[in-house]
Amino acid sequence: MGTVLRNPKVWIFGLCLLPLLRLIALGLGSGLGANPIEFITRSTGTWTLVGLLATLAVTPLRRFTGRAGLVRYRRMLGLFAFFYACLHVVTYLWLDQFFELAMIAKDIVKRPFITVGFAAFILLIPLAVTSTQAMMRRLGRRWKALHRLVYAIAVLGVIHYVWLVKQDMTQPLIYGAVLAVLLAARLPQGVGIKLTIAGLSSKWKPSQN
Amino acid sequence: MLIRRPSGILPSEITPPEVYRERRRFMQGVGALAAGAVLGSAGDATAGPRLPGVRASAYRLDEERTPYKDVTTYNNFYEFGTGKGDPAENAGSLRTQPWTVTVEGEVLRRGTWDIDTLLKLAPLEERVYRMRCVEGWSMVIPWVGFPLRELIRRAEPTSKAKYVEFVTLYDPAQMPGQRSRVLDWPYVEGLRLDEAMHPLTLLAVGLYGEVLPKQNGAPVRLVVPWKYGFKSAKSIVKIRLVEKQPVSSWVRANPAEYGFYSNVNPHVDHPRWSQAKERRIGEFFKRDTLMFNGYGDQVAQLYRGMDLKRFF
Numbered sequence: 001m002g003t004v005l006r007n008p009k010v011w012i013f014g015l016c017l018l019p020l021l022r023l024i025a026l027g028l029g030s031g032l033g034a035n036p037i038e039f040i041t042r043s044t045g046t047w048t049l050v051g052l053l054a055t056l057a058v059t060p061l062r063r064f065t066g067r068a069g070l071v072r073y074r075r076m077l078g079l080f081a082f083f084y085a086c087l088h089v090v091t092y093l094w095l096d097q098f099f100e101l102a103m104i105a106k107d108i109v110k111r112p113f114i115t116v117g118f119a120a121f122i123l124l125i126p127l128a129v130t131s132t133q134a135m136m137r138r139l140g141r142r143w144k145a146l147h148r149l150v151y152a153i154a155v156l157g158v159i160h161y162v163w164l165v166k167q168d169m170t171q172p173l174i175y176g177a178v179l180a181v182l183l184a185a186r187l188p189q190g191v192g193i194k195l196t197i198a199g200l201s202s203k204w205k206p207s208q209n
Numbered sequence: 210m211l212i213r214r215p216s217g218i219l220p221s222e223i224t225p226p227e228v229y230r231e232r233r234r235f236m237q238g239v240g241a242l243a244a245g246a247v248l249g250s251a252g253d254a255t256a257g258p259r260l261p262g263v264r265a266s267a268y269r270l271d272e273e274r275t276p277y278k279d280v281t282t283y284n285n286f287y288e289f290g291t292g293k294g295d296p297a298e299n300a301g302s303l304r305t306q307p308w309t310v311t312v313e314g315e316v317l318r319r320g321t322w323d324i325d326t327l328l329k330l331a332p333l334e335e336r337v338y339r340m341r342c343v344e345g346w347s348m349v350i351p352w353v354g355f356p357l358r359e360l361i362r363r364a365e366p367t368s369k370a371k372y373v374e375f376v377t378l379y380d381p382a383q384m385p386g387q388r389s390r391v392l393d394w395p396y397v398e399g400l401r402l403d404e405a406m407h408p409l410t411l412l413a414v415g416l417y418g419e420v421l422p423k424q425n426g427a428p429v430r431l432v433v434p435w436k437y438g439f440k441s442a443k444s445i446v447k448i449r450l451v452e453k454q455p456v457s458s459w460v461r462a463n464p465a466e467y468g469f470y471s472n473v474n475p476h477v478d479h480p481r482w483s484q485a486k487e488r489r490i491g492e493f494f495k496r497d498t499l500m501f502n503g504y505g506d507q508v509a510q511l512y513r514g515m516d517l518k519r520f521f
Contacts, residue, residue: 034283034490168291
């Protein structure tokens, strides 16, 4: 037991399950509010984005802390992002649209925010499928190229959020800013810092109206 | 004009709030026991004083009313924040006494009404209306109020009066959401004069027989049941009769997505989402959205010959 609890993976796993446990607890106690399906959709979407950003934070963290071993936790974070993305998509297909395929197809084609969200989800699937050790070995160098898709996925995820919001852009722009920082941190240092600052200042100008 | 009466529920058949709330408290108790937790029932801490002398009216619906708790905790009222729970949480800072409503512009008798006088201007009646939000959800709400035409008629509009503009209170000290520039404050809405004079258009001062809760637009708000909810301006301080079509806050914020008319219309989608269906709060399956929110018999003639895709 002691050795199990000393393994950070166990803690991270538990931590990643909390959003789901919270939803279940709220659901049992009728704490999901007047519009539970909207609540679940929002919550699972939010945690998908958080999971993606956490996954993308691993590499910069390794660089700054010099602890290369952190990479051990990246797969789990990525798979949790995929897990919440699945819940998000299932909530939409099942609870929101009730598997009305014609409506869903129309939504995906006609509604840009759903188009990009759906694209992001589809792109996540091959990454989840090839996340195993065996797949890494089999794909070799191509594995890394394939998994660079995560940058595009995270960008699509933030666009999905920006486009669905009615008017108050504060939340999506916070996610966008964090993503900008995480992506910029991957560039060679000088360029990275400049771009980060430029990105932040352009994002933070009031963009309403 | 013929007002068709939707198949009638007798006023006596409508469950009074005391009874159904007691029922809910009981159910909450059962739920709490079942969960093995002793959760203090929040009860109806927000319930306000009852409005005296409210008459039943012919405007009722054969549809289940949305519970008081949902009507008063799931709100769009950006003056108190953009989250659905923000208004219930933050509206306590609004002072609804003293309160005045000024009627001005193209009228012969400009006037400022004290809220207490306004409440006695016409008999208060209960009207159960559907409320459809532009976001795709809906409620059934028993409002208390009187037709807006009662007030406008007394102001005697001039022949130049073609539109009516409604202005919400602007005071960031009372309305913390106004410190954010999410909309251009104060909130402005507008109707064509004939829409404003339509018998369905209500000036509401209460719901569920009680004084209007602050998060629902106290002390006085507009209710235009065949239009998307944002057309029904809340916490109104000014009503202006004007010659030109007013520019409402949402049209100013995003003219491609929100139009002046904003009639509920399942065939004209919001550019980013479908308006064909809606989720009635408290229901699991979505239901079809009705043309003019189900009030077509009464209001369709207002828009005869108009291209509703253009004038959305």
